[in-house]
Amino acid sequence: MGDKENSWFWRDYWQQGQLACCLSDDLRAGYDGLLAETWADFFARLTDRASILDVCTGNGGAALLAAKAARNLGCSFDILGVDLALIDPAAHVKIDPDLIRAVRFEGGVDAAALPFEDGRFDAVTSQFGIEYAGLDHPALEAARVLKNGGRLRFVVHATKGIAEEGARHELTLVPTLGSARLHEALRRALKAVDSLNRGQGTRSEAESAVEQFIGEIEELDSKLKDHPNQATILTLGRRLLRLFEAMETAAIPDILREVDASERSVEAHLLRLEALAGAASTEEDITCAVGAMRVAGVDARYHALMDGPDMLAWVIEGLKR
Numbered sequence: 001m002g003d004k005e006n007s008w009f010w011r012d013y014w015q016q017g018q019l020a021c022c023l024s025d026d027l028r029a030g031y032d033g034l035l036a037e038t039w040a041d042f043f044a045r046l047t048d049r050a051s052i053l054d055v056c057t058g059n060g061g062a063a064l065l066a067a068k069a070a071r072n073l074g075c076s077f078d079i080l081g082v083d084l085a086l087i088d089p090a091a092h093v094k095i096d097p098d099l100i101r102a103v104r105f106e107g108g109v110d111a112a113a114l115p116f117e118d119g120r121f122d123a124v125t126s127q128f129g130i131e132y133a134g135l136d137h138p139a140l141e142a143a144r145v146l147k148n149g150g151r152l153r154f155v156v157h158a159t160k161g162i163a164e165e166g167a168r169h170e171l172t173l174v175p176t177l178g179s180a181r182l183h184e185a186l187r188r189a190l191k192a193v194d195s196l197n198r199g200q201g202t203r204s205e206a207e208s209a210v211e212q213f214i215g216e217i218e219e220l221d222s223k224l225k226d227h228p229n230q231a232t233i234l235t236l237g238r239r240l241l242r243l244f245e246a247m248e249t250a251a252i253p254d255i256l257r258e259v260d261a262s263e264r265s266v267e268a269h270l271l272r273l274e275a276l277a278g279a280a281s282t283e284e285d286i287t288c289a290v291g292a293m294r295v296a297g298v299d300a301r302y303h304a305l306m307d308g309p310d311m312l313a314w315v316i317e318g319l320k321r
């Protein structure tokens with residue numbers, strides 16, 4: 001992923017108000033579990049008034065954990081969350097307003113070219129972030145903007161980790177889904193009914209377009225019927241059916257706008273999954289980044305964060321000499 005224009009699918013996602021992404025809600029080790037505990041341990045090692053930079057912050061998943069840690073520790077941190085996408089968590093995330101106010105957020109900031117002077121922060125963090133920006137460059141940028149004696153911590157997607165495997169699995173379903181065809185069938189059905197209502201089209205044209213749409217939905221249902229996975233993408237058929245049924249109560253031009261939005265959201269979802277699958281790092285990638293940081297003066301090391309038999313992520317931690 002390169003420039004800000006390429007971040008639209010992240011911006012759209014964060015505008016929905018999600019606090020985090022990448023791990024499905026049903027994972028017990030997700031954002032509220034093990035991950036949050038390990039962040040709390042890290043933040044507890046920082047001193048009162050520490051300045052923290054959270055890069056690739058999204059809606060502030062890790063930055064808000066820093067704010068929570070400060071509250072629990074009875075201290076205050078100066079927390080800045082930055083992301084390449086144009087984020088605005090205060091406008092979209094429904095969470096304790098005091099926590100949101102405890103973090104400043106800035107969009108349009110590339111983790112691989114941080115607009116901060118050397119040695120500015122006591123801590124630099126990233127949760128499922130720097131690997132999306134190429135890993136090595138943002139790791140070196142983090143090392144640069146860290147003060148001597150400062151700490152860094154990155155949680156990074158792992159190849160064969162649960163997030164990457166989930167994303168790859170969902171991506172295999174894309175051809176089965178046929179999102180473009182489904183959306184187009186719904187548009188045709190809506191327009192044909194609209195024409196009929198306005199006395200322009202014929203009843204048989206409308207019936208045939210509706211039948212085709214229902215046929216598409218039934219075909220999708222039968223293909224996915226025995227699918228054990230509850231991937232987001234599998235709910236598309238149900239969502240489109242609801243839009244079709246909305247004809248009873250809403251104006252068709254309004255529904256057509258929602259169909260466009262739905263197609264765009266599927267596209268965005270797939271782009272995020274592809275970005276995740278592409279960002280997942282091998283142990284060799286991690287070793288390289290750690291080596292580069294050591295050369296840059298950070299005593300860095302890494303480990304695998306496991307949840308029982310499942311690998312959640314790589315964790316890189318470091319202290320700048």
Ligand SMILES: C[S@@+](CC[C@H](N)C(=O)[O-])C[C@H]1O[C@@H](n2cnc3c(N)ncnc32)[C@H](O)[C@@H]1O
Pocket residue numbers: 001002007010011019020021022055056057058059060061062082083084085109110111112126127128129132133
């Ligand atoms: C998987 S999300 C993680 C967000 C958040 N840290 C969390 O834990 O929920 C990855 C984020 O990286 C951001 N990103 C991707 N490339 C970036 C870059 N070059 N510089 C800064 N942010 C970037 C995306 O916009 C997205 O918000």
